[in-house]
Amino acid sequence: MQLNIKYFGLIAELTTCNEETLEFSEATIADLKEVLVEKYPELKTKDFQIAQNKEIVSSNAIVSGEEIAILPPFSGG
Amino acid sequence: MQLNIKYFGLIAELTTCNEETLEFSEATIADLKEVLVEKYPELKTKDFQIAQNKEIVSSNAIVSGEEIAILPPFSGG
């Protein structure tokens, strides 16, 4: 499946893009993390969360193909 | 001794004056309360505190002759 992935803040700086489309054939968010870390090895040392359809999801959640975003620690306010 | 007494809010309304001088020959704040209640019987049913030299004083405090004020419940803010 084609996944559209958004990157923010520190993570976007590291991937050098705000958004990209990746081919994904596995099942879970944990699998997606592995795919991302393989593409961007620096991610391994960074703290990030994954949102799917605008909700933070845990590693064992299933990737549904809805809007995915990779989010560094929040620093609003 | 001559006592200068200030009245505020509801109490000033009841005494119909903001300030007056009274002759006082007793000792404590409790005595002063009695003098005031005798002059203004309506005070008996009202809730008030007495400040001497800008500090709230208790009934057993000694009247020093410094600035006396009769204060109804506070309602600032």
Added chain:
Amino acid sequence: MSDKKPKNVFVEGPITSEFIGNSIAKHQTKTSIGAHNIFLGQVRADDIEGKVVSAIDYTAYEDMANEKFHEIREATFDKFNLTCMHIYHSLGKVKVGEICLFVFVSSPRRKEVFKALEYVVEEIKAKAPVFGKEIFEDETHQWKENT
């Protein structure tokens, strides 16, 4: 900063939104501040047994009140890590919808301002000899009591 001499906290009539806006603007040169917290007391059109409040007329034992405000200010600076603090209270007539109390605290950190502001406001309500006469639309009145 903590001053040693009581300031006059009272202003004649309502505290305007422009005054508050200007006060905020003045703090923008203080670049150690990370958080401001502002409390505003506004006169409510309370319905008391069928009569509606139209204004509160404030009087105060001004000398004692300014001393109490000063003591509250000193105690607040001792208890909390604040950069600055301002208190303004109206005297005279303040109509419904108008502002009668403005308390402004600022600190490098947000946790401090929340605790400090609530402390200051509760202390003012409890300790400042200020008296509000609630004036009803029919010109009768009653004396307010803090709860």
Added chain:
Amino acid sequence: MSDKKPKNVFVEGPITSEFIGNSIAKHQTKTSIGAHNIFLGQVRADDIEGKVVSAIDYTAYEDMANEKFHEIREATFDKFNLTCMHIYHSLGKVKVGEICLFVFVSSPRRKEVFKALEYVVEEIKAKAPVFGKEIFEDETHQWKENT
């Protein structure tokens, strides 16, 4: 009042003191309000290992953030007796001394506003996907993290 549709909480650049003053003025027609509480986040000139912050450049995952702000808003109205509530957050560059967050809660009673405001601010810090890049005077930067 509680709306059902997420509003846009973001404003481009700093939040001005005039904007805050105007927002206060607009609430003076609401005569059931007795207490307002306002939180302002201001950009601090932090000194980090010898480098001084000159601005924060804010970006956000805007769609998700507006949904989170909406959820925070709904939860706050459920928990506390509020008359109104407003949240504004900057996007883009906000210089030291300028304001990047403005939260405004109003209620008939003061006890409610203190609890509600702290709740809202802490929820925003924890749940809104907003990212601050601290820009130093020498043009280098680091990414801020909420504590």
